[in-house]
Amino acid sequence: MLVDNSEIEAALERIKHYIHQTPILTSQTFEHTFCPGKNIFFKCDNFQKCGSFKIRGALNAVMKLKEREPDVEAVVTHSSGNFAQALAYAAKLTGVSCYVVCPSNTVQAKKDAAKEYGAHVTECEPTEAAREEGANAIIQSTGAVFVHPYAHPDIICGQGTAGLEMISQVRQQLENGDIGTQIDAVLVPVGGGGLLSGISTAIKYKYPNAKVFAVEPETANDAKRSFDTRTLTPNENYPTTICDGLRTSMSEITFNHMMANVDNVMLVSDEETAKATRFLLSRMKMCVEPSGAVGVAALMNDNNVNKYLKGLKNIVVFISGGNFDFLTQSDLINQYL
């Protein structure tokens, strides 16, 4: 079952007054250096509320839940961080309680932010099984309704609103600047795949010939293996990467969207991601977390540009989050520079 573009449009109507329409930025230096002859549009959801796109899906899911069950008292999820904050914020906004189960290797700042928005945070072992177990225990004891961080149509439709925004924002820029007629390609980070599912649906609906590429760390390459074998193939262990938000694996529903809408999967090394993060900070003045920078990292590699983007002019790269503390975590980046 794939989501429909009309459901994404309905999600945008539902949530648009509670989220930011995040800006699209450009950099001539980036274009000249890494993608000569192309227009690169950076869609910056690091400037989104709670610092990532996750609020889009969380709000859509919780607002729909409140429509269906006005008496709902609490929600619960498991998350490596960004969805935890987002669900906590969405729950607060709609007046329900929020429980989150975080793997023990979750970045402290992300846990703190969820608590700040009023969530009850508990920790678990960093495995998919332990995350689900922890959430189930809370459902049993509190009656909270489970909200999955990515494997649900409401989440996918919420995340897809970023795709609708890109389409209208890039069209405005193209009309003003007369540099082309449409979006030719989009690069989207993939962890669990909710964002990829939503954005790819919106883009392919509007521009059926546009290419959609997923990007993930080479050590957390379940999307690539699943895509190549046409079989859902999760990561066996919790992979090691500086992209803490992309360690999770795709689910059946997001895998199905990928197979329907996505043209290929690009892999990036942590070194490439660190360099992209640094470029975004020093040249584009943006704080982007490593997970949020993988699409930019892919564009900084000639091999990807030559292999996948030949002849394509207008490229949107999605920057998914900015929850990274350069004042205390810079070693994570500097080790590669």
Add this chain to the structure above:
Amino acid sequence: MLVDNSEIEAALERIKHYIHQTPILTSQTFEHTFCPGKNIFFKCDNFQKCGSFKIRGALNAVMKLKEREPDVEAVVTHSSGNFAQALAYAAKLTGVSCYVVCPSNTVQAKKDAAKEYGAHVTECEPTEAAREEGANAIIQSTGAVFVHPYAHPDIICGQGTAGLEMISQVRQQLENGDIGTQIDAVLVPVGGGGLLSGISTAIKYKYPNAKVFAVEPETANDAKRSFDTRTLTPNENYPTTICDGLRTSMSEITFNHMMANVDNVMLVSDEETAKATRFLLSRMKMCVEPSGAVGVAALMNDNNVNKYLKGLKNIVVFISGGNFDFLTQSDLINQYL
């Protein structure tokens, strides 16, 4: 002699295809925490080309120079960094050579950026006299035309284009969101005063009742002393502050604009500026240099909000630059946290 709003409009026509219209961002967390009941609009020229507003004035000045003297071969300036980069970029774009004299305490990254854009960089003692001497020597030996970093109508009009952008961007947001009818106050960092002169002219032309506040470090308080005594009173020595871009003093022309258009001057400590820089990085995901964050620092102080902004609803704070390297310079911020 004060510049006229029509000259600022002409400047915007001249340069608009070569600069970014930088975004306006907002933060509910900031509003709730520091300015309850107000709408705070962050005009983000840290995302401008070359990382600061300086390109606006530099481009206007060099393009006008080329109109008047099509055969001009070189330009020269003295600058603590951001104007150096900007003039280098503007010169490259218009096909003239560029020389810059930087005080010896200029941030290395800013000098490097000017060189990267093709400028010939020489160093001098960190005093106003030495800067002017250095520039004069280059004029003598090369015939380059001097472009002052702030004390010239063309520069003032170029910087004022940021004011015109704010007016149209905030009006769009106000019309969409129905949260008021106009800009009620603007906060602008002041070093040499070119930006303050230009923005204040544009704002007062459109909204004569709006308040315009200059903001500067308490250790580089020539604007405050000049404003209070109604007499141009430069800083005696090159002041010590983490705001390296605001150590310079106002000139007669920018002082005259301040006395005509500005309602008061707010002072901030380096500690307050460091905290503002940290908030902008960690919560708003923006890289802002200390000089660029002083307006935000002023808004984070209750005393300023109560004394100067009582009853004012729609406040624009100008973020002037982002040329700061959090991966290597974070100690400068962390010492205060």
